[in-house]
Amino acid sequence: MVKENYQVLARKYRPKKFKDVAGQTIIVKKLQQAISTGRIPHAFLFAGPRGVGKTTVARIFAKALNCVDGPALEPCNNCIFCKEIDEGTSMDFLEIDGASNRGIEEIRSLREAVSLRPAKARYKIYLIDEVHMLTNEAFNALLKTLEEPPDYVKFIFATTSPEKILPTITSRCQRYDFKPLGFDETASMIEKIIASEGYTIVDEAMKKLIEAGSGSLRDILGYLDQVMVLADGKNITPNITMEVLGTVSGSSTWEILKSIVKGDVKNAIIMLHRQASEGKDISYLVSALARKVQIVIWNHYGIGLQDEEIDSEWVKYFKRVPVQKFVKALELIMQTKEKIRYEPLEIVLGELLIFSLVDVLKTEIDMVAENTLQAEKKEENQVSPEPVVDNRVSKQDIDEISKINQKWEEILMMVKKNKPLVYAALREGRPVKCENNCIQIAFQETFKFLCQKVIDNKAIVEKIIENLLGTRYTINCFVVSGEKKIPLKDRSEVKEIIDIFGGGEIIETGE
């Protein structure tokens, strides 16, 4: 699909001179001032969010310092020094990724290298990107270098998290704070790029792109790369933009969240991989997931938002999970979002996120709750009665069973404390119904023997439930096959069902 020798937009349109840098006028001015006055500090700290031009400005600055006729206010981009920096072959401009060279060994070898004079340029310039990722030991080693740097050495530290850097380091740097680009600034940049690529863009599509990039020009250009590949003709419409951004942000993200809450790891992972194989940006998927969790939390606190598609059916379902769990989930998602840009195998981080989210969100809600929800829905919609169980489920019974389901985890824990073996059996059962203070607990056919185990210890379980809920309940355990959940009431019924399932023994429920 992608044309041969296609160069990604972020690279193709990376500014090569100070005058082309968007949105960082004050920073550019200060750097040029340093050059013109000849007062160039040893170390610079470039702080700011991702994708706003920190490393781009660092490269331009390095060229300006090492340019053949420099230090110059603008690099010439023609001399050997400028060209080598642009091509990434300069021996005197070294870019180090702090995220993958975090340790003391790397910094030690850097210190040794620092003691050598520049190969041929004026300065030996080190750009350490994401410097906050260095270990403490590495920081301390770096500090020693910073204390007495040779005249020919300049350091540029770039970071998205300046607060994570030791004050002893930051105090030795001249600090520059890069600002996220404003909407208008970004729009005019993007418009220029789109125009020089021979495309046009509909306003609404532009708005979508910029919102999705949330201040990072690099991200926006990344989305634009994909949008341009998909665009029929040379006009970028909101539809095409939605195809790149929207599918991720829309229903499939809800689907992933649903699977997570249901504890369906398999489906969540499959969906993640599907998104990845469709070329979707995993970091954007993670953002979209954060957005959905936010909506669920907002919804819990009654914060309504216009302009936001809400899967109301599922928000209602999610309400059964304590809101604190969603807050915890949001925290995990944000941590992953922070990490994802340093991880070349971002899909692995996506998977790890799903595993930990399932851990956090899965509890208390299960297929039973979902069935209950469906029963509620049916009642609201006045549709036909429950297909499986003959009698209609009354609202009161639903309340009862959801109350029990909410406490179920607690009940299980208490049983575990008293009778670990009974717990091991009981946890395979699911409370599905509560009528006349009798809790119906369903077991899959394969767990028939566990069902028997609970029946043998019925009195203990009932006692624990009574202690926890303050009400006397009896329990009735039974086995089910497939999706059907059939409470067994009397022997004849049991007999009938056993016949349907092709034989087996009757388990006495003790009723």
Ligand SMILES: [Zn+2]
């Ligand atoms: Zn030059």
